[in-house]
Amino acid sequence: MDNNLLNNYSKLVLSIITAIRKISLYPAAHPAVISSIKDIHSVLLEIFKAKDALTLSLSAENKLIIENEPISEKDSILDGLIAYFKRLNVENVTFTSGVSEKEIDDFLRQILLNAEQLRAAGDMNKALLDKNIRNIKANQFSYIKIDKDSEPLVVKKGGADLDALKSALKELSSKNAQSPGEFQNIEKQAFDIISAEFKDKKKISPSTKSAFKKFLLYAKDKGEVLVKLKDTLSAAGFLVEDIDNLLSDIEKEKIRKTQGKPLPIIEEENERLKKENAELRLKLSGFQQTVNRQVSEKERIDNVIHHMAEGLVVVDPQGNIVMVNPSAEKLLNISKDDIGKPVKEVIKDEHLLTLVKKFPSAGEQVLEKDIELYSPDDSTKKILRTSSAVIEDPDGNTVGMVTTLNDITRQKELEALKSNFLAGVTHELRTPLVATEKSISLILNKTTGEISETQAQFLSIAERNLKRLTLLINDLLDLTKLEAGKMAIKRQASSIEKVINESVQTLNNWAKTKSINIRANVQEGLPEINMDPDRIIQVLNNLIGNALKFTPDNGTITVEAVFNKEKEEAEVSVTDTGIGIAKENLAKVFDKFYQVGEKIPSDIAGTGIGLSIAKEIVELHAGAIRVDSKQGSGTKFTFTLPLKDSTNINRGD
Amino acid sequence: MEKQVKILLVDDEADFIEPLAFWFKSKGYSVITASSGESAIKIVKENTPDVVFLDLNMPVMDGAETLKRIREFKKDIPVIMLSAYIEDSRMPHAYSDGIYGVFYKGKDFSELVSLLDVALRHIKT
Numbered sequence: 001m002d003n004n005l006l007n008n009y010s011k012l013v014l015s016i017i018t019a020i021r022k023i024s025l026y027p028a029a030h031p032a033v034i035s036s037i038k039d040i041h042s043v044l045l046e047i048f049k050a051k052d053a054l055t056l057s058l059s060a061e062n063k064l065i066i067e068n069e070p071i072s073e074k075d076s077i078l079d080g081l082i083a084y085f086k087r088l089n090v091e092n093v094t095f096t097s098g099v100s101e102k103e104i105d106d107f108l109r110q111i112l113l114n115a116e117q118l119r120a121a122g123d124m125n126k127a128l129l130d131k132n133i134r135n136i137k138a139n140q141f142s143y144i145k146i147d148k149d150s151e152p153l154v155v156k157k158g159g160a161d162l163d164a165l166k167s168a169l170k171e172l173s174s175k176n177a178q179s180p181g182e183f184q185n186i187e188k189q190a191f192d193i194i195s196a197e198f199k200d201k202k203k204i205s206p207s208t209k210s211a212f213k214k215f216l217l218y219a220k221d222k223g224e225v226l227v228k229l230k231d232t233l234s235a236a237g238f239l240v241e242d243i244d245n246l247l248s249d250i251e252k253e254k255i256r257k258t259q260g261k262p263l264p265i266i267e268e269e270n271e272r273l274k275k276e277n278a279e280l281r282l283k284l285s286g287f288q289q290t291v292n293r294q295v296s297e298k299e300r301i302d303n304v305i306h307h308m309a310e311g312l313v314v315v316d317p318q319g320n321i322v323m324v325n326p327s328a329e330k331l332l333n334i335s336k337d338d339i340g341k342p343v344k345e346v347i348k349d350e351h352l353l354t355l356v357k358k359f360p361s362a363g364e365q366v367l368e369k370d371i372e373l374y375s376p377d378d379s380t381k382k383i384l385r386t387s388s389a390v391i392e393d394p395d396g397n398t399v400g401m402v403t404t405l406n407d408i409t410r411q412k413e414l415e416a417l418k419s420n421f422l423a424g425v426t427h428e429l430r431t432p433l434v435a436t437e438k439s440i441s442l443i444l445n446k447t448t449g450e451i452s453e454t455q456a457q458f459l460s461i462a463e464r465n466l467k468r469l470t471l472l473i474n475d476l477l478d479l480t481k482l483e484a485g486k487m488a489i490k491r492q493a494s495s496i497e498k499v500i501n502e503s504v505q506t507l508n509n510w511a512k513t514k515s516i517n518i519r520a521n522v523q524e525g526l527p528e529i530n531m532d533p534d535r536i537i538q539v540l541n542n543l544i545g546n547a548l549k550f551t552p553d554n555g556t557i558t559v560e561a562v563f564n565k566e567k568e569e570a571e572v573s574v575t576d577t578g579i580g581i582a583k584e585n586l587a588k589v590f591d592k593f594y595q596v597g598e599k600i601p602s603d604i605a606g607t608g609i610g611l612s613i614a615k616e617i618v619e620l621h622a623g624a625i626r627v628d629s630k631q632g633s634g635t636k637f638t639f640t641l642p643l644k645d646s647t648n649i650n651r652g653d
Numbered sequence: 654m655e656k657q658v659k660i661l662l663v664d665d666e667a668d669f670i671e672p673l674a675f676w677f678k679s680k681g682y683s684v685i686t687a688s689s690g691e692s693a694i695k696i697v698k699e700n701t702p703d704v705v706f707l708d709l710n711m712p713v714m715d716g717a718e719t720l721k722r723i724r725e726f727k728k729d730i731p732v733i734m735l736s737a738y739i740e741d742s743r744m745p746h747a748y749s750d751g752i753y754g755v756f757y758k759g760k761d762f763s764e765l766v767s768l769l770d771v772a773l774r775h776i777k778t
Contacts, residue, residue, distance in 0.1 A: 514665075514688075
């Protein structure tokens with residue numbers, strides 16, 4: 001091998017390393033940089049006299065090889081160059097004849113890029129092409145591969161990592177502000193280098209020491225960084241003594257260049273972070289407010305439930321008590337400690353138990369029930385009105401049952417008092433009524449002597465209206481009986497026809513005063529029905545009487561009875577040619593006391609309590625009553641009486 | 654002698670009208686009766702009574718409706734309402750259509766005289 005050529009190879013390596021150092025120290029276009037590039041170029045031109053291309057490569061043993069010739073320069077000089085090969089994952093670099101100074105300059109600047117910029121640049125060959133570098137080729141892996149995990153830097157001393165740290169510091173020194181986290185990144189880099197070196201020799205190289213010292217200038221709190229370093233090293237398992245030596249070593253180190261101060265975080269970034277922070281704070285406070293609101297809402301609801309006069313019990317589907325309020329505790333004689341226990345164990349009273357245990361069946365909105373409770377000594381009775389409703393989750397699954405308990409003992413007492421009072425008053429009314437009626441009939445029958453035609457006429461009016469009054473009072477009495485559940489139904493097989501005829505006869509006198517014709521149409525062969533004939537007459541009296549009231553003079557009232565074979569029931573209807581009832585008022589006609597304290601629609605005014613009594617009586621016979629009407633053309637009341645009463649339950653005595 | 658005062662009594666309840674008519678006649682008034690709003694309107698049109706006693710609660714056409722119809726052709730005829738209910742939602746309508754007063758059916762007939770006097774004074778002026 002030509003000694004001259006080998007000599008040139010060594011020259012080339014030295015000139016490249018010199019250039020790299022110049023470039024990293026001086027600004028671009030500095031005379032020192034330009035001359036170092038020129039040196040490389042002239043060596044290359046010398047070499048290209050003998051060959052067209054020159055390849056620098058790295059052997060497996062980390063030896064620099066030029067054109068198959070190992071370069072035996074001093075390690076300390078070569079290491080710098082090898083580090084770049086490693087750093088860039090380059091196997092070999094080929095310079096071809098025709099390479100220009102600019103290409104060399106660009107190439108060197110390219111490999112000097114810091115880690116971030118290398119990553120951004122991507123593929124090395126592409127980067128060279130982008131720079132229009134045609135005569136330098138690299139057989140290499142992409143820049144992307146340079147990352148912490150793959151650790152391409154296997155450097156004997158200091159080396160590339162330290163260079164990266166230096167260039168990062170250099171970058172920092174050229175700035176007035178740092179991006180957020182930049183200082184922390186460099187700090188980590190420095191710690192990594194120190195750890196690696198410390199591991200091998202229990203101390204660090206002077207260049208690392210000086211770089212770290214420089215770095216400390218940028219720290220806001222130097223002591224803090226040192227403490228952090230100490231922590232990092234002791235966490236890695238190094239001896240405290242060794243670490244302390246290292247730290248004092250670092251303290252002692254003097255550096256020439258003392259410029260450098262903690263850099264503020266870049267303003268925009270800072271602003272952005274501040275803004276983000278403020279937004280987060282706002283969100284957090286909004287969230288906090290929502291939580292507070294919900295907490296206070298819950299407290300309020302808890303408070304309401306706690307102070308409710310009604311008792312409230314919630315039971316889960318397994319029958320365990322989930323919740324009781326104080327009122328319920330008192331009414332059911334249980335305590336808060338019973339929450340979580342099965343209802344069966346807690347509530348001893350059987351009536352109550354069936355209630356709380358039984359869930360309302362599907363479709364049933366609310367299950368209402370009145371139950372009587374006796375105190376342990378049986379002396380006092382309590383009546384609770386309970387309403388139970390199933391609790392469903394949004395998917396419609398049963399998650400429990402809520403029951404409210406109302407102590408209606410007093411209310412029931414008052415109702416009984418009212419009923420008794422009404423019954424008493426009504427009975428009291430009978431005596432003067434009968435006395436008047438009898439006296440009038442004595443005069444009217446001329447038992448007391450002759451009377452004039454006019455006198456007879458008015459006495460008849462009096463007699464008729466006394467009968468009406470008697471009927472009304474009887475209605476009142478019946479109502480109190482019905483209310484108290486004391487209405488007795490005395491059943492016997494009876495003919496519907498007879499019942500209808502009797503009622504029609506009673507009311508015919510009244511009908512005549514209005515020239516109203518009452519017709520009775522009874523189907524032939526109607527079977528006898530098991531019913532209380534007196535009560536059914538009362539129903540008919542009420543229905544026909546009502547029809548008379550609402551039918552103008554010269555109208556017609558038709559009473560019809562047919563047998564419905566399919567349903568095995570008699571159907572009795574009373575149809576009038578009266579004024580009719582508006583659709584919206586139809587449902588109200590059977591209401592008890594409808595007329596009290598309400599505006600009375602004229603089409604049902606004066607129906608009195610007769611219709612509600614009729615309804616109760618028909619229902620006691622297991623029948624049903626309904627009304628159909630067309631305003632202006634009449635009303636039809638129909639009630640049914642089953643041939644066999646399947647319920648066969650008589651209320652009262 | 655003054656011309657006899659002609660009274661129209663309107664009520665669907667004949668048993669109420671009969672004694673009332675007799676009572677008025679005994680006091681020297683001339684009485685016509687009607688059992689529905691419709692016939693009352695007809696009578697007012699044809700016979701022109703001096704005063705009308707009109708029941709509020711009647712089937713088909715109630716007193717308030719009858720009064721409204723009468724007012725369509727006879728603005729000045731004095732009308733006194735008859736009612737069994739102290740409070741009736743239709744009464745204010747009747748008042749706004751112009752009535753001289755209300756006679757509640759439970760009261761003494763003598764009260765009718767004072768109501769009638771007010772109405773008659775109106776006729777004379």
